Amino acid sequence: MDVSFHYTTPAFLTNTPYLRNIVETLETHRSANAKCTVCDKNEAVAKYAHCCSIACSHQAFVIACQLESALLDGNAQCIAHWKDDVAQYAMNVMLAIVLNSSNVTIQQKTRRLLLRLANNNKTLPSSVFLEGSNFDTLHRQSKGGFGEVYRTTYGETTVAAKRLIQTYGQDNEDEKRWRSYYEALMWKTLKHERLLPLSGIIKMEQEYFIISPWHCDGNSGTFLIDLVRNHVRYRWGRFYQLFVYRWLLQVVQGLQHLHEQGVIHGDLHPGNVIVVNPQPKDQDHLEFDIVLADFGLSVIREANSKQQGSIRGGAVRAPEQMPFELDSRPGRPTVESDIFMFAALCFQLYTTLPIYPTMDMYNKARAVSVLKPLDREVIVGVPGGNAPVVIPDELWEIIERCWTVAEDRPSLDWIEEKLKRMQGSLSSVQ
Numbered sequence: 442m443d444v445s446f447h448y449t450t451p452a453f454l455t456n457t458p459y460l461r462n463i464v465e466t467l468e469t470h471r472s473a474n475a476k477c478t479v480c481d482k483n484e485a486v487a488k489y490a491h492c493c494s495i496a497c498s499h500q501a502f503v504i505a506c507q508l509e510s511a512l513l514d515g516n517a518q519c520i521a522h523w524k525d526d527v528a529q530y531a532m533n534v535m536l537a538i539v540l541n542s543s544n545v546t547i548q549q550k551t552r553r554l555l556l557r558l559a560n561n562n563k564t565l566p567s568s569v570f571l572e573g574s575n576f577d578t579l580h581r582q583s584k585g586g587f588g589e590v591y592r593t594t595y596g597e598t599t600v601a602a603k604r605l606i607q608t609y610g611q612d613n614e615d616e617k618r619w620r621s622y623y624e625a626l627m628w629k630t631l632k633h634e635r636l637l638p639l640s641g642i643i644k645m646e647q648e649y650f651i652i653s654p655w656h657c658d659g660n661s662g663t664f665l666i667d668l669v670r671n672h673v674r675y676r677w678g679r680f681y682q683l684f685v686y687r688w689l690l691q692v693v694q695g696l697q698h699l700h701e702q703g704v705i706h707g708d709l710h711p712g713n714v715i716v717v718n719p720q721p722k723d724q725d726h727l728e729f730d731i732v733l734a735d736f737g738l739s740v741i742r743e744a745n746s747k748q749q750g751s752i753r754g755g756a757v758r759a760p761e762q763m764p765f766e767l768d769s770r771p772g773r774p775t776v777e778s779d780i781f782m783f784a785a786l787c788f789q790l791y792t793t794l795p796i797y798p799t800m801d802m803y804n805k806a807r808a809v810s811v812l813k814p815l816d817r818e819v820i821v822g823v824p825g826g827n828a829p830v831v832i833p834d835e836l837w838e839i840i841e842r843c844w845t846v847a848e849d850r851p852s853l854d855w856i857e858e859k860l861k862r863m864q865g866s867l868s869s870v871q
Contacts, residue, residue: 662711
């Protein structure tokens with residue numbers, strides 16, 4: 442590495458104080474080359490990059506300055522060649538910048554560089570991994586096409602542990618496994634109260650488990666089905682509407698943060714809307730919050746498709762994502778396709794039914810591709826008989842506005858304002 446390289450700029454005093462602090466601290470320590478008593482590395486490196494294996498503070502200082510140049514000037518070529526210990530140190534620094542910076546532009550640029558560097562090296566920042574390698578007993582909770590989810594205990598905390606299912610062919614097994622870890626890294630860079638956080642990754646023998654908080658109330662779809670089956674007073678009355686409107690508003694807030702960060706969710710459905718934090722509102726009523734989960738289908742907008750993004754689709758694809766030929770690939774998720782999926786989510790949460798419940802998957806896809814209308818009035822089976830359900834006017838307006846061609850779909854800001862008024866109207870009813 443060219444240790445004579447020097448680059449500083451006052452812009453980082455306001456844009457990325459975290460990185461500026463690293464640069465200034467390393468500049469102070471590089472002549473002394475003090476060592477960390479834990480890992481025998483430079484103490485500044487130990488403090489800011491989890492004791493990565495960088496030879497000296499001078500080298501770390503050069504890396505930080507080159508990273509600063511890449512972020513401010515868009516000069517990604519100066520870091521593209523980083524490998525091994527240098528790449529590991531830089532990825533830890535970049536992850537810390539994403540999680541600590543308040544500047545959205547810097548967060549987006551740093552995330553892109555981090556994911557590119559990780560993909561080039563086929564490795565993750567060491568700070569993503571959690572200490573320890575053993576769980577208490579694993580209790581499998583669900584199994585899907587791409588993974589198994591277990592409830593287990595890590596330390597004294599109950600967590601969800603997701604393991605990638607290895608049922609694909611040998612030729613692409615390593616690539617599939619890496620894609621899972623790469624997507625976990627993207628998840629790790631996202632932090633918001635309406636997003637399920639990624640705690641980290643644990644390696645146990647030859648397997649890796651993606652760890653997140655465990656929430657015993659499950660996903661929003663099963664929660665509402667249980668609610669209408671077991672509690673007559675909640676069946677599509679005011680309290681039920683308050684549940685649904687509150688959650689839809691929180692979904693919008695989560696999507697707004699993702700889109701602000703340049704990230705598309707791409708797999709929005711009730712199974713990925715997790716119920717959390719029951720709070721007593723009064724003696725007979727609890728309020729629950731939700732978080733969005735499973736960003737394995739997320740993509741980075743305007744990203745290089747070979748490096749960042751997934752073409753897998755969720756339960757509902759927007760019409761513009763539908764492949765035109767049987768052997769062609771579906772279109773990638775977009776901001777507009779997230780809004781289209783939100784229409785299906787509104788319908789599914791309010792009615793507790795899937796869209797087009799009597800159709801098979803192939804005909805559902807055909808119906809979506811031609812924008813077949815959803816049914817505003819449905820019949821839902823409940824204990825003791827069937828219940829007629831009519832979607833309220835205000836919610837139906839949102840569904841219709843979102844369930845259309847991409848250029849006519851509303852913004853998330855419009856949906857947010859609409860849901861706030863709907864929730865306020867219900868809350869004011871005595």
